[in-house]
Amino acid sequence: MLRVEKVSTFYGNIQALRDVTIRARRGRITTIIGANGAGKTTLLRTISGLTPARHGLVLFEDKDITSLPPDRIVRMGISQVPQGRQIFSELTVEDNLKLGAYIRRFRKRSDIMRDKEFIYELFPILYQRRKQIAGTLSGGEQQMLAIARAMMSRPKLLLLDEPSMGLAPKVIQSIFKTLFDLHEQGLTILIVEQDAKIALEASDYGYVMRMGKIALEGSAKELLENEEVKRIYLG
Ligand SMILES: Nc1ncnc2c1ncn2[C@@H]1O[C@H](COP(=O)(O)OP(=O)(O)O)[C@@H](O)[C@H]1O
Ligand SMILES: [Mg+2]
Incomplete structure (x- = not known):
């Protein structure tokens, strides 16, 4: 469904992505893990058109979207849940x-x-809380709201930037359960995470990013058993 081919992305002179090639297959959950600064957010921003690639191609359903503006990319069916949620905290859930x-x-x-x-x-919990000011929701509910907001455009592909960040293990479980439900309804999902274990456990396939490059890839099962992944990313 999504193919990123040899993509390089820059911030001015700073190269954040180097020849990155990944796939997100239709109906699957794909995870990219990597330490802080590895380039995970940049990769999602490159896919969604916020920080376009300088070299390489982004193909969505075989169409070249490399240089399309973000709103066009959303309309084609890609929606992003940004890192840190970025909800409107002074407005109600409904708004x-x-x-x-x-x-x-x-x-x-x-x-x-x-x-x-x-x-x-x-998200029945959001219905219960629809009149509540979003800033007063728990961290987990705010993450749900960020996912719900992204789902408002009925995407075919959902991009998530560190959905587990700052949340307690139990809350993370419930977020991932929601993602799994969406996956079972046919949504294709691409997650980037530092919290590698739960994301890989929910995934079909994974990539490891290091310093702007793909360092390793394989089935989620292979990565979970990989000695290096275990040592560096699974604690
Ligand atoms: N707006 C920016 N301007 C300059 N450099 C940036 C900017 N955003 C990110 N970077 C740099 O790009 C690299 C990758 O960052 P990022 O994609 O945010 O990594 P991650 O999401 O994996 O933590 C880092 O070296 C970071 O310092
Ligand atoms: Mg990031």
């Missing part, structure tokens, strides 16, 4: 979803209504 939809894609009220219903079915 976060509406605004997310407005910014991302839909302007028609009836569409937004329909999508909100779809979201509340997926």
Whole structure:
């Protein structure tokens, strides 16, 4: 579904990605693990058009999206849950979803209504909290809201940037359960994580990034058993 081919991305003169090649297969969960500064966020931003590649190609459903603007990429079916969630903390849950939809894609009220219903079915906890100010939600609920907001555009491919960050193990489990439910409904998912274990356990395939490069790849099972991965990323 998604192919990133020999991509290099720069911030000015600083090269953050070096010849990165990855695949996210349709209907699968793919995880990229790597330490802080490895280039994980840059890779997601390159896919979603926020920090376009200087060299290489990004192909989505065989279409070249390398240089398309972010809103076009969202409309094609790729949605990103940013690192640190970035919800509108002073607005209600409901307004976060509406605004997310407005910014991302839909302007028609009836569409937004329909999508909100779809979201509340997926995330009943958010329905209970719909009138609550988002900043008063727990960390886990805020992450749910960030995922829900990304789902408002009905993506085919969901990109998640460190969804477990700052959350307790139990809460992380519940976030990953939600992701697994979405996966079972056919969503293709690409996750980047420092917390390698739970992400790999939920995944089909994985990559290890180091200093802007793909250092290692394999089935999630292989990576979980790999000595180097165990030593460096699984503690
Ligand atoms: N806006 C930026 N300007 C300059 N350098 C950046 C910027 N964002 C990230 N970098 C650099 O790019 C590299 C990769 O960063 P990033 O993609 O955020 O890594 P990760 O998400 O794996 O922690 C790092 O060396 C980082 O310092
Ligand atoms: Mg990052």
